[in-house]
Amino acid sequence: MTSTSMSEMRPSRIAEFFGAFRIATPVVVASAPFGLLFGALAVQNGLSVGEAILMSATVFAGASQMVGLELFNQTVPAWLVVLSIFAVNFRHVLYSAAIGRNTRHWTPFQRAFGFFFLTDIQYAEGEKQAETPRGLSFVWYMGMATFIYVAWVAEAAIGSIFGNLISDSYALGLDFMLPIYFLGMVMDFRRRPLWLPVVLVSSAASIAAYYWVGSPWHVSIGAVAGITLAVIVGPVQTQEGRS
16 A cells, blocks of 8 residues: 555544544433433442442443442342343343444454444444445444543543532433433434334333343343344245245
8 A cells, every 4th residue: 555545544534533423422412411320329339439430441331330339239149240230231242243244344353342332322323334335444433432431431430529419319310311312313223124013022022021020131131022023024024025
């Protein structure tokens, strides 16, 4: 590769990296109350500021971190804590399988490193980016992931330091912003085949599992129910379209 082509390539990659920041901005704003809330609750549940920051930096999964906080103060075996967190995060196995078809051009190291940052929002935005002519590049992916990750850890730090100034974190009601963002994220896929049946089946199965099985298993059960429907109905529709 000539020096001219390399000089043309660098600005393009830089623009692509920071262009993902713009897409990540509403994500950071929507998740900020949740990140701050975790930091505050972590300190209120006995964690130090450093431990709260370390948990956000290493786990990097809001729902799992909340489950961990609830279980740490209970007399439950360590394996049950790990199993519960795995149940909440099991959907990430499904995410990696789905987005993996769009990352085949990445190196093995890029995939191993990048999948650490594979949150719900990262997956959804990555799927949308993969449908563009540019495709899902590692540079774009890490541009978005870096902004979200740094902001998440910083929010935990701020929440853990100043969280004691708020007597009741839930009373603020700011945690409603993230579910609303997730709802909008789901609606972005409404033009895909089987979108409505999958959403309805997943929702019904998740609600039923929440009451009959309990949290956090309802998350994975709802996801598996939706995937099962897509696996069964998808091939049938394909065969009907060919006939």
